[in-house]
Amino acid sequence: MDSKRSAPVGRPRGFDADEALEKAMTVFWQNGYEGASLPALTSAMGISRTSMYAAFGNKEDLFRKALIRYADGPASYGVEAVAEPTAQRVATVFLHGAVRSATLPGYPTGCLSLRAALIGGEDAQAIRNLLAAWRDETRALLTKRFRRAVNEHDLPAKTDPALLARYVMTIGNGVAVQAAGGAKRADLRLIVDAVLQNWPPALARVPKKHLA
Amino acid sequence: MDSKRSAPVGRPRGFDADEALEKAMTVFWQNGYEGASLPALTSAMGISRTSMYAAFGNKEDLFRKALIRYADGPASYGVEAVAEPTAQRVATVFLHGAVRSATLPGYPTGCLSLRAALIGGEDAQAIRNLLAAWRDETRALLTKRFRRAVNEHDLPAKTDPALLARYVMTIGNGVAVQAAGGAKRADLRLIVDAVLQNWPPALARVPKKHLA
DNA sequence: ATTATTCCGTACCGATCGGTGCAGAAGTAC
DNA sequence: GTACTTCTGCACCGATCGGTACGGAATAAT
Numbered sequence: 001m002d003s004k005r006s007a008p009v010g011r012p013r014g015f016d017a018d019e020a021l022e023k024a025m026t027v028f029w030q031n032g033y034e035g036a037s038l039p040a041l042t043s044a045m046g047i048s049r050t051s052m053y054a055a056f057g058n059k060e061d062l063f064r065k066a067l068i069r070y071a072d073g074p075a076s077y078g079v080e081a082v083a084e085p086t087a088q089r090v091a092t093v094f095l096h097g098a099v100r101s102a103t104l105p106g107y108p109t110g111c112l113s114l115r116a117a118l119i120g121g122e123d124a125q126a127i128r129n130l131l132a133a134w135r136d137e138t139r140a141l142l143t144k145r146f147r148r149a150v151n152e153h154d155l156p157a158k159t160d161p162a163l164l165a166r167y168v169m170t171i172g173n174g175v176a177v178q179a180a181g182g183a184k185r186a187d188l189r190l191i192v193d194a195v196l197q198n199w200p201p202a203l204a205r206v207p208k209k210h211l212a
Numbered sequence: 213m214d215s216k217r218s219a220p221v222g223r224p225r226g227f228d229a230d231e232a233l234e235k236a237m238t239v240f241w242q243n244g245y246e247g248a249s250l251p252a253l254t255s256a257m258g259i260s261r262t263s264m265y266a267a268f269g270n271k272e273d274l275f276r277k278a279l280i281r282y283a284d285g286p287a288s289y290g291v292e293a294v295a296e297p298t299a300q301r302v303a304t305v306f307l308h309g310a311v312r313s314a315t316l317p318g319y320p321t322g323c324l325s326l327r328a329a330l331i332g333g334e335d336a337q338a339i340r341n342l343l344a345a346w347r348d349e350t351r352a353l354l355t356k357r358f359r360r361a362v363n364e365h366d367l368p369a370k371t372d373p374a375l376l377a378r379y380v381m382t383i384g385n386g387v388a389v390q391a392a393g394g395a396k397r398a399d400l401r402l403i404v405d406a407v408l409q410n411w412p413p414a415l416a417r418v419p420k421k422h423l424a
Numbered sequence: 425a426t427t428a429t430t431c432c433g434t435a436c437c438g439a440t441c442g443g444t445g446c447a448g449a450a451g452t453a454c
Numbered sequence: 455g456t457a458c459t460t461c462t463g464c465a466c467c468g469a470t471c472g473g474t475a476c477g478g479a480a481t482a483a484t
Contacts, residue, residue, distance in 0.1 A: 011430045011431045059473090119244030260464090
């Protein structure tokens, strides 16, 4: 599991697990979970099937580890954003990060979380749930941060933090889709800047859930 | 092919092709192109493998026909929007239509075009290209409409119609993703209304493509 | 040296994929 | 009725899926 073992007796591993995971992340990012076949993964990782299973468990475990690497790397802008001092800065850093992450040179365009599991057969349900949980987590992070901003009078009192968080996520998701479709970074940057000029958006607390 | 034949000699078809196509569209919408297996499709359509091949050709042909049905049905809001008299109305109808289409009761949430083919193996490349072309077509429709609005002084002269079209598409895509993730129609409606309050967004023509 | 432990390539497993051949059932035309 | 056309269910095809058993190669401890 770890890169350093306490007593590595036996033949040492013939590849760098970190580099292999990086390659696997890229393949998942490009092709999604089900679309990434084991031959595609292992050939990109430069190792054989057996070595992958020995080092990472199975395909699902490999994906989970790749996702962690993704969240800590290219998609770390979420946690960075909520550390900003004002709500406007939070939104700005978040959306600029979304644009940057979705158009990184050397990586697939768009967002791994969206490309990997909007769809799929029934056996990919676990992966879908995992990614949905991760996106919900990010949204909860933003909600909490915006709630604090309301309490600090950094946002109008009637602002609904949850709705504002979903607003920001919606723009970020749209950016990811556009990037996956070939949109240029400069264009997306102009678009999110246009969105950010409308701040804070008028998102009052919903009056009441109307009867279904 | 058609629902009416000129001389239907021989045993008549034992199912309604239109109803079957509707079911197939739903399965593709829910599971994507590759995620929709033939057993899943045929069981939803209520017919056997062979009947599907006889009536629709193959899986790819079936998808193409389902997509046409989708574009003429749940996703017809694009062409409806550009018929509106002002640019603001165009954007409003488009985004309201996106929200409605992505949260239709009795249908999968989100947008078929996104769920079906953001990802996939190599053999799904043709499907991806098809859907990308369709989205580009919609964007071109909006671009053309906004260009007309600029000429009619319905939008500021310095507005970039292509960029504005991408802006609207970006919001629409974000809405579709959020809907697929479980967002409620009422919340999405509030979000797009907040976006529409910022109209026209400041999207000037890009100064010049900076040297790569 | 010997022994133990680990890595890794080959070859294989059952399951499922999209697609098809075939024969019988079901209908129309005469 | 007979002849002919079309539909449809069953069984099957080769290819590919994720996953594994096995044996040889390589390194560490002794």
